[in-house]
Amino acid sequence: MKRCTPFHLSVLLFFTLSSTSPLLAQAQAGHGNLLDELKWFVENPAPPGYENAVADGIRSETAKLHPTTDNLGDVIVTIGSGAPHRLIVTPIDEPGFVVSEITPEGYLRLQRLPQGGLPPIFNELYSAQPVKIRASSGKWIDGVVAGLSVHLQPGRSVTPKMNDIENMYVDIGAASAEEARRAGVDNLSPVGINRSAANVNGHWNAAGIGDLPAVPAAPD
DSSP, X not given: OOOOOTTSOXXXXXXXXXXXXXXXXXXXHOSSOHHHHHHHHXXXXXXXXXXXXXXXXXHHHXXXXXXXXXXXXXXXXXXXXXXSOEEEEEEXXXXXXXXXXXXXTSOXXXXXXXXXXXXXXXXXXXXXXXXXXXXXXXXXXXXEEOOOOTTTGGGOSSOOOTTOXXXXXXXXXXXXHHHHHHTTOOXXXXXXXXXXXXXXXXXXXXXXXXXXXXXXXXXX
């Protein structure tokens, strides 16, 4: 099994019971509609290092199963005892950004998390896209990543590259750095692409939704 790192926190569920166990039925029933919980999960960005709110939500929903948390922040639920053993692992975090600077004009500059291991096109996919920035109050506020104007580029001798982190700016509607900070944004505020779960031809789609399903490990 791949070792979890501080930048890849997970939900670990240890199943050691048969499919007819009352405990398993309790785990499947949960606290609400599974689709609603999946939508909540994908609509709450969790860049690496900022998974606490999502982890807290998972612990709340699984409280009756007595979840524990290890020193890496993984949420662990054990159901039943004895053989057979099956481990189900699903990530909590997702690639994203944090604010690295607020310009005097109120724009946000970014640093990617994680900084490596992602293709250059990841940055480019954020160009001209709506994003969410978590304010100091815990509320996610709206912003948008600046995009290049295809109509104005022919007159430029040097065209900024959309995948260059040095050319990525987020507009939250602030006219100054002071105004941005009054909105609750500061250096290291997490930033994630805006998303909403939608059903397209019978399949649920959302940013990062492909990373969320649990992957069972082979039983011992």
